Amino acid sequence: MKHRIVSLVLSRLALALVTAIIVSFAVFFATAMLPGDTATILLGQAATPEAVEGLRKAMHLDDPAIFRFLRWLAGVVHGDLGVSYANNMPVAKLIGGRLINTLKLAGLTAVIAVPLALTLGITAAMLRNTLYDRCLTIAIIGVVSVPEFMIATLAVLLFAVYLNWLPAVSFTSEIRTVHDFARAYAMPVVTLTIVISAQMIRMSRAAVVETLNTPYVEMALLKGASRGRIVLRHALPNALGPIVNAVALSLSYLLGGVIIVETIFNYPGVAKLMVDAVSTRDLPLIQSCAIIFCFGFLLLTTTADVIAILSNPRLR
């Protein structure tokens, strides 16, 4: 049994590695296929054909695509993400601080959203078909149907423009006190929490409801177990797999999908950096940001799968 679980986990990790390589391949060629010649962009319209030709040589742009890909991949593995075209700084340096900002926002949101969503989802399952459950379901469907830029914009309108409680943009550089911190993060975190919680609440409710309908839960009831014991001891451990997956999927949104929220609040995160890179056609930066998002997503889903494997008693 031990042997089987180890081999299952290892094969899942190997699969993640293969996926990572395929993803980097896709990212590299998708950006390479963007229209426009890099050398021409860099040198501008007025450059002489000789100068363009020289730069192309220097940047190995004439090499076959597969060599460029391998060279780039080797760089990524060594932590060398290339040099930004726009301002000639190493991409790693550009991203570094931004990534920490994004992780800060993501971490803070996760710490608030995951317990909140699981509590709401599980209580809704316990009290299913009651007024509480119905109100919650309606609220979630309402929230899911409203796009996040709408929520963010409304929040800005209400709290920043009318009530004047909070600044409309997040000045993370001026944080000195807890109060500053709360003011800077309140709106982005609340917006993201609303966006990612809805899915987690629905999935955890569905997973718990499904296990609550099993014969072993009925058996626990007929043993005289309390409602809390039935849910926490009997239903929840068996619903863990789907719940962890839903959580991972929702959290992965915090890495790649926050572009709109970061842009609206002018929050200096990676997603905002990527949007800026697109407008300056800064290919190495775009590639690196895309790779970071993809790897983050991969890391979360792989973790969720491994937890699901480990929590399956049939494999213990």
Add this chain to the structure above:
Amino acid sequence: MTSLVQIRDLRVEATTDSGRTIEIIGGVDLDIAEGEIVALIGESGSGKTTMAMSLMGYARAGCRIVGGSVVVDGVDMVALPEKDKAAVRGAKIAYVPQSAAAAFNPAIRIMDQVIEVVRIHGVMPLEEARTKAVALFRALSLPNPDRIGDRYPHQVSGGQLQRLAAAMALIASPKVLIFDEPTTALDVTTQVEVLRAFKSVISAHCIAGIYVSHDLAVVAQIADRIVVLRNGEVQESGTTADILERAQHPYTRQLLAAVAPDHEPRRDASGPTAEALLEVHEVSVGYGPLRSDGQPAIVAVDNVSLRVARGRNLGIIGESGCGKSTLARAIAGILPPFSGGVVFDGHELGRSARHRSPDQLRQVQIVFQHADTALNPAHTVEDILGRPLTFYHGMPRKQRSGRIDQLLDMVKLPRALRQRRPAELSGGQKQRVNFARALAADPKLIICDEITSALDTVVAAAVIDLLKELQRELDLAYVFISHDLSVVEAICDDIVVMYRGRKIEQITPEDMAKPEHPYTQLLLSSVPKLDPTWLDHLRQDPEQVRAYCQR
């Protein structure tokens, strides 16, 4: 003297999916004395489980106890608030579920589940509970009683789980025990052992209880009194001996008749020397990836040969997992064998259905166990029967319509059902449609894979009669697969006994009294009889039991 359990005018209602309210128990009275086991007998939907559960003041989702009282040991369980009900459940009244495999939580070790009742109600220290559990495991003759509690439910067999469920119910020494079809999901050889274990703990602890079952022969071994239920009403009740020997109610007699079907020899059966219709030559079938020696990872059927003569029926019996259904699928070409061949009507058949001609496919039809899943829920009966008519015979619409009426007549279904969908039919009706679909192809051979197993005994007996009648009219041969020996005995001319993928013996119904192979002896002797003393007098060679049972 007041009895331990008094049920008075119990009424339970259920709300259907369409929002209609129907009465599933309509004013039932029942008494259980101290130390008495009362059996509730009836077919599915008779309300027997609902009634048993009312003892714990519990009704399943969608059901409500709307009237009457259920007094257990002086307390009316119906009137009790939910919190007080929980205090009684498990401690004073305990439940042994139908499928222990489903009732054990897959994520928790067995011992923790067995002593959970003690943990919840705090009736004794946990260490004491563990010691008691091991003693109960021993009393229920479970293997390795000291260590079995450390395992997870999926690591022990079905028969063991069923006994562990009994231990779980007994741990807090309840006054009343509810057995809900506790042996229905088990093989007969396993059932014997479980019944013995139940019987000995019941008498040792002087337990009163309800034993819910559809199987009169099983109930005869355990119960002091039998109550026959139908449509939520008591048809007849009396002592076990009275019901078995002097049944008054016609429905009870029908139930009794269904347990022991008449074995009139089939007059028109041709001799075993008649021309072969189907010959299976040394067929081996398996699942999983092929290994280097060309064999699949799991061999389900190992080198089986059999022969079905024209107009004769072959039965295949064996316990779950013996490969009988896999063999059927190989004959039908659904699962290609990895060695051996199938000859039908003098021609070698292709290994898989794809390599067979349409006419060959037409002549061999298979009918599956679960009509529920075999019939497309979105199609009407007319669509279901019309499809093979178009596919095999290319019938135009008008002719097809006439033929559908004929087919419905053959399986004795009213023509008015043509526009119904499977969900609107009863279990027996669905199985008849399932069978009519096979008949629509005008086959020569029909493989029936456990087609009566999901049906109530009375309905199953009617389906068997129908099969016999159709055979006389249509010159059919059946390969009849079942774990139910009495059904096979009633319809087959030859019987093949399978064990672990091998054919171990071929016998005729006349030989069933004195089979030669020890496994066949064990299997046949394990089938419960209507005689209440059967279990007490049953002597099985422990050597044989050890050799052939994975209890």
